[in-house]
Every structure is written in structure tokens, then in C-alpha cells.
Amino acid sequence: MKKNKIMKDYWRVCWMALLLVALFFGSCSDDNDSNGDSDNAAFDPNIPVQVSGINPTTGGFGQRLVISGENFGNDPSIVNVFVGGKKAIVINVKNHSIYCLVPSQAYSGEIEVQISNGDNPVVSTIAEAKFEYVRKQLVSTLCGSRRDDGGYDTKDGPFNDCGAFGSPNWLEFDPKYPHLVYVAADRGAGDENEGNGNMRILDLKNQYVGTALTEGDMGGTNRGRALAFFDENHMAVAVDQGDELRAAVYGFTRNREAPQAGDHNYKMWGNRLALVNFKECNTVAFHPVDGDMYFNSYNKGQFFKVDKKQIQEIFDGTRTTPADKEVLFQMDNGWEYNIRIHPTGNYAYIVSINKHYIQRTNYDWASKRFVTPYIIAGTAERADYVDGIGTSARFHNPYQGVFVKNPNYAGQEDEYDFILCDKLGQCIRKITPQGKVTTFAGRGSASLNNNPWGYVDGDLRQEARFDRPKGIAYDEATDTYYIGDGSNRRIRKIAYEGEE
Numbered sequence: 001m002k003k004n005k006i007m008k009d010y011w012r013v014c015w016m017a018l019l020l021v022a023l024f025f026g027s028c029s030d031d032n033d034s035n036g037d038s039d040n041a042a043f044d045p046n047i048p049v050q051v052s053g054i055n056p057t058t059g060g061f062g063q064r065l066v067i068s069g070e071n072f073g074n075d076p077s078i079v080n081v082f083v084g085g086k087k088a089i090v091i092n093v094k095n096h097s098i099y100c101l102v103p104s105q106a107y108s109g110e111i112e113v114q115i116s117n118g119d120n121p122v123v124s125t126i127a128e129a130k131f132e133y134v135r136k137q138l139v140s141t142l143c144g145s146r147r148d149d150g151g152y153d154t155k156d157g158p159f160n161d162c163g164a165f166g167s168p169n170w171l172e173f174d175p176k177y178p179h180l181v182y183v184a185a186d187r188g189a190g191d192e193n194e195g196n197g198n199m200r201i202l203d204l205k206n207q208y209v210g211t212a213l214t215e216g217d218m219g220g221t222n223r224g225r226a227l228a229f230f231d232e233n234h235m236a237v238a239v240d241q242g243d244e245l246r247a248a249v250y251g252f253t254r255n256r257e258a259p260q261a262g263d264h265n266y267k268m269w270g271n272r273l274a275l276v277n278f279k280e281c282n283t284v285a286f287h288p289v290d291g292d293m294y295f296n297s298y299n300k301g302q303f304f305k306v307d308k309k310q311i312q313e314i315f316d317g318t319r320t321t322p323a324d325k326e327v328l329f330q331m332d333n334g335w336e337y338n339i340r341i342h343p344t345g346n347y348a349y350i351v352s353i354n355k356h357y358i359q360r361t362n363y364d365w366a367s368k369r370f371v372t373p374y375i376i377a378g379t380a381e382r383a384d385y386v387d388g389i390g391t392s393a394r395f396h397n398p399y400q401g402v403f404v405k406n407p408n409y410a411g412q413e414d415e416y417d418f419i420l421c422d423k424l425g426q427c428i429r430k431i432t433p434q435g436k437v438t439t440f441a442g443r444g445s446a447s448l449n450n451n452p453w454g455y456v457d458g459d460l461r462q463e464a465r466f467d468r469p470k471g472i473a474y475d476e477a478t479d480t481y482y483i484g485d486g487s488n489r490r491i492r493k494i495a496y497e498g499e500e
Helices: 003-026 308-316
Strands: 050-055 064-070 079-083 089-094 097-101 111-115 123-126 137-143 168-173 180-185 199-203 208-213 224-231 234-239 247-254 269-277 284-286 293-297 302-306 326-330 337-341 347-352 357-364 374-378 398-405 416-422 427-431 436-442 469-475 480-485 490-496
Touching: 050 111, 050 123, 064 111, 079 089, 079 097, 137 436, 168 224, 168 398, 168 480, 180 224, 180 469, 224 284, 224 308, 234 284, 247 293, 247 308, 269 293, 269 302, 269 308, 284 337, 293 337, 302 308, 337 398, 347 398, 416 469, 416 480, 427 469
Parallel strands: 168 469, 398 469
Antiparallel strands: 050 064, 064 097, 079 111, 089 097, 111 123, 137 490, 168 180, 180 199, 199 208, 224 234, 234 247, 247 269, 284 293, 293 302, 302 326, 337 347, 347 357, 357 374, 398 416, 416 427, 427 436, 469 480, 480 490
16 A cells, blocks of 8 residues: 555665665776676677576565676666566676665566667566565555644545544454454543544445544543453443543443445444443453453552453343442552453453553463462563563553464464554564563664654564554454554554555
8 A cells, every 4th residue: 555655765764775785796996897807797789698596595575686697787777677577676787696676575586687778679588596585564554644734634534535543542353343443542641642532443344434433422531541342242442531430431232233335334333331430441351251341440550350240231231230340459559551361361461551561460260360460571660662581671651462373382381472562662562471572563764863753664673663653453364463553643554565
């Protein structure tokens, strides 16, 4: 969708490095000429052009590639190289070698060299060897844009005309319609929190942005912090408000099916009910096996449990009051965090947003409750950006995360990495089951300036930049991530080439 921008940013970022390599590859003194150096000989149209080899034989977009052979000449302006049918950037040419960069989406790997010499016919040759192209994951922009004056509109519309996202705080897939992604909005303090508190919806199949719930639908709140699904027809929304006698989590029932092509009515949820009352709620989650609900309060850092049966009774209409709640443990006053439960239900991560670290709480299957947590990565109240193991790692406002199955862990006790947004770390991080923290995407394009933030698509680490990323959703079927990029007001996408 944004291939031209990706290519433009790529070459701008790499240009200085390429110049240095080109100088090394092709430097020669002013008095060198073709008579004294056969490698600097000009192209001879009377001699066949031959390709004898390539190095390396495998790689991806941006890979430096040397093509060896005969009679390439010494003028890069007349030499074209195609890899997999895509035009490569030619950096330098010697009579026996061509230095170029592999283009994107060069899937077939066929290498063709063309030489255009004035009015003479184009000379073309195809290498016997093929380049084994490895697809790379890239960051692109799914939707969202600003006006020329830097401002933006918040509106429904197709991906190429949907305005922008004032506060893409939390992303979640619809369990019944996996082409729909909900985007909760939080209008709390922070540069990334603007616009309104409406819950948006991304229709990936029809490439349209709609509105799922308005502020009015959510009881007048503009701080929808998170959402989760009790089942495919019942949704819970955590709302951040200051009255403990009002709802901390609202429940909604699906009252219509997903719109088809041409229908842009995404108001599929109604019958708002208070599932549980309290104040300053930041998160909600359901245990994937036992079905109990968990939520928190910023107030004293309480970690609450609500029995599944009471939630079911509320949705069935047999219970007319909010559910009872039980405090399993608490952190301290003013503890803002998210809860993410492992797909197996064996444990949950507590992502402490304003305390900058990640805890793990194991699930006691006998008592059906989570137990006292311990630190898995980072250190409380030590905000920074540091990759490392366990408490040596540093985060700066970690936010939403998702568990992603790693095929390299097949057969191990835990087969999932945790991929999360590090808001003021300005990147996407990865935590292994052992607590090793690395940077998955972002903080690239170092040649632009010294800032780690920005808006750049492209290679995960070499190019891509985010600006206060917060929300993230993962599609296992396509191995694709969707990122709520806060201050860029856009939905970004991480996918393999051809899917971006």
C-alpha cells in the first residue's frame, strides 16, 4: 500500500553507507584508463555479456549483491539489473562485476542484466543461478492520514480517506468475524490522546473504518481503556472513571451481524449493562479456560476477580445488579496496568504502564485464581530503553501486548513470545518466556536525526519509526501485527512482503 514511501525512505536512510561502499568498490585514480586496467574497460557491443556467478546467493530486500561476469563495461548509467523481474538499484559497475541492491518482492529470483549502449540494440543476458529471495517483515501504514496543514479529521470512511485516529489505545479482534479489529480510544492525559472517545472498527476485508460504539453508547465516557470478549456475542469494555459506585466494566451484546460489502453500519453492539462497579479501571480480561473475569483499579493497584457465573447471569438477564468482586492482591497506590492472560491460562502478565515493568502471576488451577506476581522483565519505576534479561531490561510506559506462538519453541513448556508496545520507548519489544527483552521493531532511520520517534515505514529495525505506539493486535493466520500508533494518529501494520 505504501511501497513508494518504503522505497524512498529506504534509499534516503542508506545513501551515506552506500556511497562509502561504492567508493571502496570503485575508487580509482584520475589517470586510470581502460588501456591499463581491464576491469575498467568500457562495454564492447561486439563481445557477449556473460554472468558467471552471484554473491550472496540468498537474502532479502536491500541485500547487497555482487554479480560476476564479463563485458559489463564501466558505466552504471547504461546497466540495468532485474532480480525476480524487479528493477534493482545499481551502485557501481566494473567490467567483471556489478554491485547492486536487491529490490523488494523479487520472489522468483531470476537475475537479468541489460546493457543499453546508445542507439545499439539492448544487450540482455540471464544468469543460470537464481537468487533465493527471503521475504522480510516490513512496517507499513494500514490507514490514517493528516491534512496538509498537519491537522487531521476523525471520520468513518475507506482506508484511504478515514481521517486519523486521535487515540488508538487498545486493539482487539472480533472472535466471530476475524476480519474486524476494534480500536478503543482513551482521551486521558498525553500527547497521543486526542479526538473523541468513540470505539472505531477496522474492516480488513472491505478496507473501511467505521464506528462500533460512541461515547454515549459507553455511558458518556471518553476513556475506553480496553476491551475483551466473554464469548463471541458478548463484549466487555473497561472504562476509566472516578466513581466507585459506577461501572468499571460495561457489557454489550451483539445485536446484529457484521456488515457486508457496501454496508457501513458497524453499530453491532447494544444492551449496555454494568458488569461490575468500581473506579479508575485500566483493563479487563477473561480466563481462556475457566472464563472468570479480571480487572484492576489504578486506585490502590487492586487486581480483581469476578466469577464467570455472575457475568453469565447478567448477560442472561437473571441478575439485575453488577457482579461481586474479589481482590486477589494489590500493588500500591496509583498503579496503572494492563492484564494479558496466556492462551493456555497458565499465567498472566501484568504490564505496569506507569511503573515501567512487567510482572508474571501464575494461575492456581486448583483454587482457580491468580497468585502473587513476580517480576519477569524491567524494574519498577526505572523508566528507560534497554534491551536485556529480566530486571536488567528497561521499558518506558509499556502498554498493550499479545502472546505470539514461536515455531522455534515447538515442544517446549512455553511456546509463546510476548510482543508489546513500549510507548515512550518508541518501539515494539519482544519478551521470551525466559524474560529476555529485545527490540522487535522501531527506532530506525538513524541517519535522519537523533530522535528515536517519527513516522517512517520500511525495515523493522533499520528504517521503521513509531511515535508513542500503544495498541497492538496479532493475526496468527497471516502472521500480521496491527499497531495503534498514538501520536502519528495512524494504524500501522507489520507483515511480510506482499502482505503489507
